[in-house]
Amino acid sequence: MSYDRKHSRPATGAQIASLFGIPDYQTLKTSSLRTSQIxxxxxxxxxxxxxxxxxxxxEKASVVSFQLKTLRHHELWKFDRLVYSGGFEKDTISMVHLxxxxxxxxxTSYDCLQFHIPDLVLGELCEQEDLPAFQGLEGSEARVDPVAAHLCRSLLPALENPESAGRLFFDHVGIALAAYLLDNYRGGSRPLAQSSELSRSQMNKIEEYLLTDLTKDHTLESIAAICGMPVSTFAKAFRQTNGMAVHQWLRRRRTERAARLLAESDESIASIAYDCGFTDQAHLTRIFTNLYGATPGAYRSQMSPRKRA
Incomplete structure (x- = not known):
């Protein structure tokens, strides 16, 4: 995942914001696809x-829009012709091809997510899934989509604070959304193949790779390469095997390592946060409290009354 802000060098996010005349924006970009990025x-x-x-x-790309709140009114023009005039409900997904x-x-006021998805990306996923060559998405009818809404809304904390999310998170969500679009909005589509589970030896290699140095910000591509699998296939196989996405699994392992260090060492909480791959002590505290029901300092006190944060 890479990110750019208001004053950074021009990128797709900055260009879209400029086209809309919006001075402030938040943006994320995948980093694990071979042909192009979302x-x-x-x-x-x-x-x-x-x-x-x-x-x-x-360009050969789609812009998929998701409404975070009700859009009371707008007009959409294609080839200088008005094609839609009206509003969209909250959680509506719509798409246009560039x-x-x-x-x-x-x-009127609006709050939305704009996904820039090149045809190359969707073609790459079709190739990985052994689907017919990508011919385009069929999304002329805007619709409220609860599944897409769940994926889109999961991105809001990462957009607010990209540094704490890590590259794995948006790689996972971006590719999952693209796969969902192929499964539900591709003309004449057949469902994407169900993934098989990873072998024990594959999981052993993954664990060794990820847990040796928890401070590294890995990409989904680098982890999939360990198993010799395409990114989208690997992501589904990992979830099938472990019941959670790679970024969730790694976050849990980081938190468990932090818990052991809190109980067994006198290392400061800030140092433990860094050693376990969190951006800072506040980031560790937020994740740790959610998993253990106590702050790192309180947990350390409970495990060993003689130790204090």
Missing amino acids: TVTRLWTDEGTKEMTAAIPV EEEPRAHLP
């Missing part, structure tokens, strides 16, 4: 915009 940008305004969005450069030369007029 970018998500959060755009919001309380006032709407007076002018049409600027023309988006034509070869359709889309522009929009958004006169």
